[in-house]
Amino acid sequence: MEIRQLLSRLVGFDTTSRLSNRELIDWVVDYLATLGVAAQLSYSEDGQKANLFARVGSVDVPAIVLSGHTDVVPVDGQAWSSEPFHVVERDGRLYGRGTADMKGFIACALALLPEAVARAERGELVVPLALALSYDEEVGCLGVHTLVADLKRRGEKVAGCIVGEPTSMQPVVAHKGIAHYKVCVTGREAHSSLTPLGVNAIEYAARLITFVRELADREASGGRQVALYDVPYTTLQTGLVHGGIAGNIVPRDCEFLIECRWLPGERHERFIEALQGEAERLLIEMRKVAPEASITVENVVHCPAFEADAASEVRCHVDALCDHAKGSGVAYSTEAGVFQQAGIPAVVCGPGSIREAHRPDEYVEIAQLQACFAWMLHLLDRLSRPGH
Known part of the structure; x- marks a missing residue:
């Protein structure tokens, strides 16, 4: 044929x-x-x-x-x-x-x-x-x-x-490696008129997403650069976000997916360790209102x-x-x-x-x-x- x-x-x-x-x-x-x-x-x-x-x-x-x-x-x-x-x-x-x-x-x-x-x-x-x-x-x-x-x-x-x-x-x-991590933030639901009684999972997820962006910006401006590559440094980004069920409910759950594409020889896990450290810091704040609050980070894709x-x-x-x-x-x-x-x-x-x-x-x-x-x-x- x-x-x-x-x-x-x-x-x-x-x-x-x-x-x-x-x-x-x-x-x-x-x-x-x-x-x-x-x-x-x-x-x-x-x-x-x-x-x-x-x-x-x-x-x-x-x-x-x-x-x-x-x-x-x-x-x-x-x-x-x-x-x-x-x-x-x-x-x-x-x-x-x-x-x-x-x-x-x-x-x-x-x-x-x-x-x-x-x-x-x-x-x-x-x-x-x-x-x-x-x-x-x-x-x-x-x-x-x-x-x-x-x-x-x-x-x-x-x-x-x-x-x-x-x-x-x-x-x-x-070529770079690629990893996807799913981050699940669990807070506490509440009527939106009583926001202090809830823990807004979307807002805490947003703070973690901003933290990932800061990590990415630091790599772009001051991280290792290899001229061989079309994008010569390690990159991170948030690709998916899901959370909340109604505009008048403090959201209990928010999930987002972050991606890291790293250069050969890099240890990309260091970014996840930094993210987990930031999550632990935020959890202290969340658990003052909701002791059941949690943040989990799960690796769902890994290509070397x-x-x-x-x-x-x-x-x-x-x-x-x-x-x-x-x-x-x-x-x-x-x-x-x-x-x-x-x-x-x-x-x-x-x-x-x-x-x-x-x-x-x-x-x-x-x-x-x-x-x-x-x-x-x-x-x-x-x-x-x-x-x-």
């Missing part, structure tokens, strides 16, 4: 993170079976989602892995010009949810596999090529942990991994920071294929950090722009897909020895 056909099939599966990805995975399993390639699956706890790993070539030689996540972000509330789960071509671009992030890369990898199989059958594929697909990257790199654990359990030999997030086919060799190993086999391949471009560091996170932390060297490189990801009318340029496929063919040449 051509890349356009493969991408259309992949985008046609609504794999928004809140839904199952099993239909897409089952379709890829069937596609691989037509090539004589067996797939290994690993599952989420409820069995509704699956990772896939498939190898072409010897099981005794460490493989180079092409890796992508199958889930996409929601389209709810976004103003799309066309059906988001149907690929539409306009002006040299293919529009649809996931075209850039990152089903375009997966389509290129699937299109490459017939040639990889043919070379393996002729004995030319010296270094095996593998495909890895994961679930729930968009909600915290959840599935890749299960995938990596399964690879280790089965003793799969892996030399390195290319994570195909949209980078305009330029290498990304470092990433720095590529300059001496790794996969980095050498990518460096050569990208004309020894310097490589960049980025503020967004990928599954590369999880692979690297597990001892699997990684580099991030894929078609499309991260600027188009998560937006209405998401698209990938056809020229980018063509460049990615040509790049993968050159990679396959590096893994092969004609007539071997």
Whole structure:
């Protein structure tokens, strides 16, 4: 199948993170079976989602892995010009949810596999090529942990991994870590005419949110700066706030979500420790009125920071294929950090722009897909020895 056909099939599966990805995975399993390639699956706890790993070539030689996540972000509330789960071509671009992030890369990898199989059958594929697909990257790199654990359990030999997030086919060799923390503030309800008898959870949450903003401002103005990154310092922000039930009731509960994106080598927990210290100070004040008051801080997402190993086999391949471009560091996170932390060297490189990801009318340029496929063919040449 051509890349356009493969991408259309992949985008046609609504794999928004809140839904199952099993239909897409089952379709890829069937596609691989037509090539004589067996797939290994690993599952989420409820069995509704699956990772896939498939190898072409010897099981005794460490493989180079092409890796992508199958889930996409929601389209709810976004103003799309066309059906988001149907690929539409306009002006040299293919529009649809996931075209850039990152089903375009997966389509290129699937299109490459017939040639990889043919070379393996002729004995030319010296270094095996593998495909890895994961679930729930968009909600915290959840599935890749299960995938990596399964690879280790089965003793799969892996030399390195290319994570195909949209980078305009330029290498990304470092990225920040990301953590989300849910903060729950519990005060005491009261009639709004008797506010001194209550403890307003929203107001105390606001004081903590302001404290987080102050931490962020200090990092921006006086924290560690690394010029490699598009945003060169550690950032913090509050992304969600929920609280209260009526305008005339002192709110008992308020919950908010804070995010930290930290540079490799940083210890991001120090911000949470500072936040917890501020919470303890506020609790003394709250409990003078409501002894039952509480503030809890829970880690709900953790994706490690990433720095590529300059001496790794996969980095050498990518460096050569990208004309020894310097490589960049980025503020967004990928599954590369999880692979690297597990001892699997990684580099991030894929078609499309991260600027188009998560937006209405998401698209990938056809020229980018063509460049990615040509790049993968050159990679396959590096893994092969004609007539071997």
